[in-house]
Amino acid sequence: GQQVMQIPQYQHVQEGEDFTTYCNSSTTLSNIQWYKQRPGGHPVFLIQLVKSGEVKKQKRLTFQFGEAKKNSSLHITATQTTDVGTYFCAGRWMDSSYKLIFGSGTRLLVRP
Amino acid sequence: EAQVTQNPRYLITVTGKKLTVTCSQNMNHEYMSWYRQDPGLGLRQIYYSMNVEVTDKGDVPEGYKVSRKEKRNFPLILESPSPNQTSLYFCASRDRGLKSYEQYFGPGTRLTVT
Numbered sequence: 001g002q003q004v005m006q007i008p009q010y011q012h013v014q015e016g017e018d019f020t021t022y023c024n025s026s027t028t029l030s031n032i033q034w035y036k037q038r039p040g041g042h043p044v045f046l047i048q049l050v051k052s053g054e055v056k057k058q059k060r061l062t063f064q065f066g067e068a069k070k071n072s073s074l075h076i077t078a079t080q081t082t083d084v085g086t087y088f089c090a091g092r093w094m095d096s097s098y099k100l101i102f103g104s105g106t107r108l109l110v111r112p
Numbered sequence: 113e114a115q116v117t118q119n120p121r122y123l124i125t126v127t128g129k130k131l132t133v134t135c136s137q138n139m140n141h142e143y144m145s146w147y148r149q150d151p152g153l154g155l156r157q158i159y160y161s162m163n164v165e166v167t168d169k170g171d172v173p174e175g176y177k178v179s180r181k182e183k184r185n186f187p188l189i190l191e192s193p194s195p196n197q198t199s200l201y202f203c204a205s206r207d208r209g210l211k212s213y214e215q216y217f218g219p220g221t222r223l224t225v226t
Contacts, residue, residue, distance in 0.1 A: 001171075009152070033213070042202060042217040043155065088154060098143065098162060099170060100215070102154040 002027065004091045006103030014111050019076040021106035023089035030092045032072045033100070034063060038085040046074075081110050114139045116218035118203050124224045125193055133188045133221050135203030142208040144186040145170070145215070146178065148199040155202065161186055193225040 006023045013019055023032065031050040035043040047056055049065035049072060056063045062075045076083055086105040093099070116137045125131055137144065145160040147170075157170030161180040175197055177189040186205075190197060203218040 006154070031213070033215075035215075042220050043204075043215075044217070045214040048213050090155075098160050098168070099157060100145075101171070102147075102156070104152055104154040 002091075002093055002101050004089060004101050004103040006089055006106060008106055009104065010107045010109070012109045012111065013079050015081060016078050019079050019083070019108055020073055021087050021089075021108075022071065022073045023091070023103050024071045025091050026070070027093065028069050030069075032065060032092070033090045034072075034074055035088045035090060035102075036085050037088065037105070041085075043088060076108075079108070079110050081112050083108060084110050114216070116203055116205055116216050118201075118218040118221050120221060121219060122222050124226065126226055127194055128192050131190050131193060131223075133190075133201060133203075133223070135186045135188065135218060136184050137186075137203075137205040137216070138184065139205065139207070139216065140183065141205035141216075142183070144180065144203065144205045146176070146186070146188045147202045147204065148172065148197075149202060149220075150199050158188070158201075193223075195225050197223065198225050199223060 004025050033048045034046040037043045047063050052069050053067045054065040060077045064073045086107045088105045089103045090100045119134045142163050146158040147155040149155045156172045158176050159178040161167040164180050167178050201221045204215045206215045
């Protein structure tokens with residue numbers, strides 16, 4: 001079935017270090033979304049990428065969608081303690097506009 | 113305030129005792145979904161609804177039922193809960209339209225079935 005693989009599962013960084021999480025699909029995606037979930041909270045939408053090779057930035061966060069639309073990454077520059085949480089990607093395939101398949105998430109811990 | 117609400121937030125129940133988790137949104141969204149979240153597995157879609165009286169199965173629908181009689185409400189029903197349905201459940205909604213892709217999640221319902 002359709003799956004989105006996300007790595008790493010955990011990342012523990014020193015405050016100020018960079019962080020990257022990666023998502024991969026075996027088949028071409030229609031679009032991909034990213035969410036952040038703070039500890040004890042609910043997922044909050046960050047961004048959607050649609051175009052091949054698309055790059056979007058939100059302050060210290062950079063989101064990329066691969067040329068083949070099969071992979072995506074989220075990069076955080078100079079992490080802060082407020083970045084702590086779990087980051088999920090969620091893919092939507094060409095043949096369905098309603099179903100969203102989530103990756104297993106990357107939990108980010110930041111040492112102050 | 114635009115929001116998705118769920119009730120109850122926490123529930124401990126016993127195997128076989130029917131329960132309903134309510135979900136309501138005040139944003140007039142057409143699309144609504146239910147997800148369960150388990151450690152290491154991310155969020156898995158249980159059911160979704162494209163509009164009133166229109167629902168379809170997600171990836172893990174077994175043991176669950178839903179209904180969409182009103183646009184704002186999308187209850188999740190467990191007719192005969194089992195321990196493997198112990199999980200954190202999220203309801204989500206989004207508007208229709210090419211640019212209305214942002215999903216809004218409720219606060220979650222933590223269910224324990226003993």
